[in-house]
Amino acid sequence: MLLVLTALVLTACPSPAPAKNVSVTATGADAAAYRVGSGSWQVPDDVTSFAFTATGAYEVAVRCGDDTTVWSLTKADTETPDLSCPPAAASPIAFDVTFDVTSVAGAVEAALYYGDNAMTAGTTAGTFNVTDGSTGEQDLVLVALDGSGTPIAADMLTVNVTAGGSYSITLAAGDTANVISGSIADFSAQVPAGWPTAGAMMLTITPKGTGVMGGILGSSGGSFTSFAFSDHDLAFVMASDGSGVQNLIHLATSTTPGASFTADLPAPFSVTVSSDTFPTISGLSVSDPQLRMYGITMSWATKTLSAMVSTGFLASATSYTLPDLTGLTGFTGFAPASGDTVSVNSSAFYSSLTTSEMFDLSTEDSLFGLPAGESARIAGDRDTYTAP
Incomplete structure (x- = not known):
């Protein structure tokens, strides 16, 4: 009798369902669905979290x-x-950056980098009126350029940018030491035969993520501009078959600025x-x-x-x-x-x-x-x- 009662109890108490072990976050989703293995698609009650x-x-x-x-x-x-x-993209904000690079010998103009954007002024002193900025803590980078557009001095100001804010950066003669060089080796042998010449876009990235163009080079490689105050450099190497059908990309980052890169196209x-x-x-x-x-x-x-x-x-x-x-x-x-x-x-x-x-x-x-x-x-x- 005891065995019969035990069997009845076990039958009436099925094993607990396995715990849910995949948690999806889909903030802002208009619709969502999931399936396990080759099973049927399921639509969750809450498409933003399930x-x-x-x-x-x-x-x-x-x-x-x-x-x-x-x-x-x-x-x-x-x-x-x-x-x-x-x-949703945040509405751009406006702010001003007063600049002065007159102390840098050979400077004829200046460039300001902020976030993913940049502005150039054809003078050595004045004010950048930014209209496509973003709020929050970020690095503002001021670069002095010579007559050929080559960076010859630079400095960085980390600020908490607010709408309508005003900031100021002045370069000293010694800020030429902040401009250093990196390089990328010749990678022409990696470009498939018959494909147009490949290229490399080189950037240097500040601690807060502002990207500064360091140069655009051909497949023969060469040197690019970096800054001593940057966090690291980034190489964006690309080759295309010329018809827009096939392309090859290699992205690489260094651990320090002024790096030496070797391309590795797939x-x-x-x-x-x-x-x-x-x-x-x-x-x-x-x-x-x-x-x-x-x-x-x-x-x-x-x-x-x-x-x-x-x-x-x-x-x-x-x-x-x-x-x-x-x-x-x-x-x-x-x-x-x-x-x-x-x-x-x-x-x-x-x-x-x-x-x-x-x-x-x-x-x-x-x-x-x-x-x-x-x-x-x-x-x-x-x-x-x-x-x-």
Whole structure:
């Protein structure tokens, strides 16, 4: 009798459901859905914050206006993906910066760098009237230029910028010591035969993230300008096939300013794209120990549907089909109409970073967000077709 009662109790008390172990943040999302493995898509009650249980592969789709991104990942990639929509751009503010570089021998003009922006004045003293600024703590960099536009002195002022604020920077003769040089080695041998000459855009990044152009160089390399007060330098190396179909990119950051870079462009990447309403991309078979994920973006009219697919999610598969989400709440009509021209951009992402770190980097709004001392390579391929 005791055995019977025990069996009844066990039958009446099922095992507890496994704890939800993937938590998604999607602040600002207009719609969202997820699925575990190859299961059915589910729409959460709250599309901006939800959780589910996964043991391996899972996918999360988030729509931000006319742009939908599907993240095809594994639990090992991340358990807490932040897939928030980009915040609305803050309204630009105006502020003034009074400058004086008259003490710098050979100076004929000045340049001001703030955030991602810059202004140039054709004089050695005056006021920069900034109208496209942003609030908050940031580095203002004043550079004295000679008659050829070459930086010959510089200094940095870290301030908490407010709308209507007024700031002042004066360069001394000794600020010429702040201008130092970095270099990038000749990388012409890495450019595929028949491709136009590649180039490198060199920047130096301050501690608060202000980017200053250090020079634009050809594939033969050379020296670029950096500053002693910078946090690190950044090299943006790119080669294109000239037709806009294939491109190669290498991003690298140093750990100190005045660095010496060696470019490392990836091999060309080519895929096959089906001409379906939701295409299948084949040829995702790159063999490289630093391959971390593939990015696929299909664009039509005013909309885009993208997928960020980790190598862990693909496992041994070499193709990926962009999902049809149109039957889900919030995604109705999110498909190209018959006759629409569809452009598909496919990319392979390589990095010294881990997959999880690459995932975090892929949500950065600025290339300045690449951590110091790291590198990333991207090989892209573009296809077009007419939607059936």
